[in-house]
Amino acid sequence: MVRGMQKIYINDISPGTFIAKDIYNSCGTMLVSKGTVIMDRFIKQLEDTGITELFVEDASFESVEKNSCDDSGLFDKEQQKLPINGIINEKTRIQAQMQVKKIMVRYSAHSHVNIDKIYKIVENIIEQLLSRSEIILTLSQLRSIDDYTYEHSVNVSVLSLIVGIDMSLGKEALGNLGTGAMLHDIGKAVIPDSVLKKPSKLTSSEFNEIKKHSEYGYEILSKIGLPEEAALIALHHHEKYDGSGYPMKLKGNEIPLYSRIVAIADVYDAISNDRVYKRKFSPDKVFRQIAQLGNTHFDPEVMGKFVSHLTLYPNGSGVILNTNHKGIIIGQNRFLPQSPVVRIFRKGRSDIGNRYTDVDLSQTKFLYITDTF
Numbered sequence: 001m002v003r004g005m006q007k008i009y010i011n012d013i014s015p016g017t018f019i020a021k022d023i024y025n026s027c028g029t030m031l032v033s034k035g036t037v038i039m040d041r042f043i044k045q046l047e048d049t050g051i052t053e054l055f056v057e058d059a060s061f062e063s064v065e066k067n068s069c070d071d072s073g074l075f076d077k078e079q080q081k082l083p084i085n086g087i088i089n090e091k092t093r094i095q096a097q098m099q100v101k102k103i104m105v106r107y108s109a110h111s112h113v114n115i116d117k118i119y120k121i122v123e124n125i126i127e128q129l130l131s132r133s134e135i136i137l138t139l140s141q142l143r144s145i146d147d148y149t150y151e152h153s154v155n156v157s158v159l160s161l162i163v164g165i166d167m168s169l170g171k172e173a174l175g176n177l178g179t180g181a182m183l184h185d186i187g188k189a190v191i192p193d194s195v196l197k198k199p200s201k202l203t204s205s206e207f208n209e210i211k212k213h214s215e216y217g218y219e220i221l222s223k224i225g226l227p228e229e230a231a232l233i234a235l236h237h238h239e240k241y242d243g244s245g246y247p248m249k250l251k252g253n254e255i256p257l258y259s260r261i262v263a264i265a266d267v268y269d270a271i272s273n274d275r276v277y278k279r280k281f282s283p284d285k286v287f288r289q290i291a292q293l294g295n296t297h298f299d300p301e302v303m304g305k306f307v308s309h310l311t312l313y314p315n316g317s318g319v320i321l322n323t324n325h326k327g328i329i330i331g332q333n334r335f336l337p338q339s340p341v342v343r344i345f346r347k348g349r350s351d352i353g354n355r356y357t358d359v360d361l362s363q364t365k366f367l368y369i370t371d372t373f
């Protein structure tokens with residue numbers, strides 16, 4: 001039996017569903033292991049610990065499989081591992097988030113900050129990324145369940161490292177890129193909560209104060225002993241390729257490479273979080289938003305590397321085409337993530353073997369994806 005995986009809100013879960021990924025609390029303790037059947041009381045307990053979303057095995061795949069195909073057919077062995085694999089293991093992610101939190105809280109309390117631990121964690125992440133033959137991300141894959149800032153910091157680091165590895169950076173360079181990326185927003189630690197977490201609209205002077213987190217971040221990272229190339233990530237991660245960013249309005253390659261990489265990872269993760277949070281999750285729209293910004297905000301070369309690791313519609317996911325036909329994604333076009341290969345199901349045919357047709361959307365102008373199911 002082939003099962004996929006999907007992330008759902010805890011309120012939407014039904015008892016009897018299988019958990020598809022280990023669940024940890026914010027201290028790194030495992031609460032529920034993969035394969036556990038969720039019972040009513042678990043749902044309540046998980047809610048009490050503040051967990052809002054989790055990965056479950058996706059029953060909808062089974063129904064597609066049973067109703068539409070013969071045994072030989074829909075998913076081959078390779079695809080059974082998909083659609084969603086963790087990019088880094090959950091324990092490392094939690095450790096990283098805790099470490100970023102510790103550094104930010106300690107720094108704002110004027111206590112001693114130790115950067116060795118975070119370098120170790122980044123090294124561990126790099127090892128995990130390097131051990132994969134191919135890194136393909138799905139849009140919601142990096143989202144987890146903890147405090148946004150720390151989760152975002154780890155995501156930006158992982159995304160930046162994926163690009164760094166693609167650019168064949170050496171291990172020391174990757175260590176600096178990953179660590180600087182993880183602490184890119186550390187300057188926020190010295191901005192008062194009254195401004196940072198203000199629920200109402202910011203005044204222009206408050207907004208200017210928040211913008212200073214880049215410069216504060218650079219000072220902090222230099223002070224706690226990060227190499228210059230890592231500290232510069234904090235300083236320049238809000239510069240834009242066309243020169244319209246801050247704090248120095250640097251343009252093009254005047255912006256250090258690591259900051260150009262982190263700039264894309266930062267915006268990408270923020271947009272996908274926003275969409276997941278508002279439940280307006282449309283991979284295509286996120287992709288288009290990023291691609292549009294690519295003309296002005298981002299280095300096109302870095303952007304190309306980034307996009308080549310993105311899959312909008314993971315293998316095994318269900319899509320609806322402009323013709324209203326339903327299909328299942330069975331393959332990807334690496335540089336055209338919006339045009340994957342789809343197995344389209346035909347209605348009303350009795351001969352099982354011919355119930356579907358495989359179409360490479362990059363080879364046709366007339367068929368495109370309009371929705372997911």
Ligand SMILES: [Fe+2]
Nearest residue numbers: 184185237238
């Ligand atoms: Fe920032």
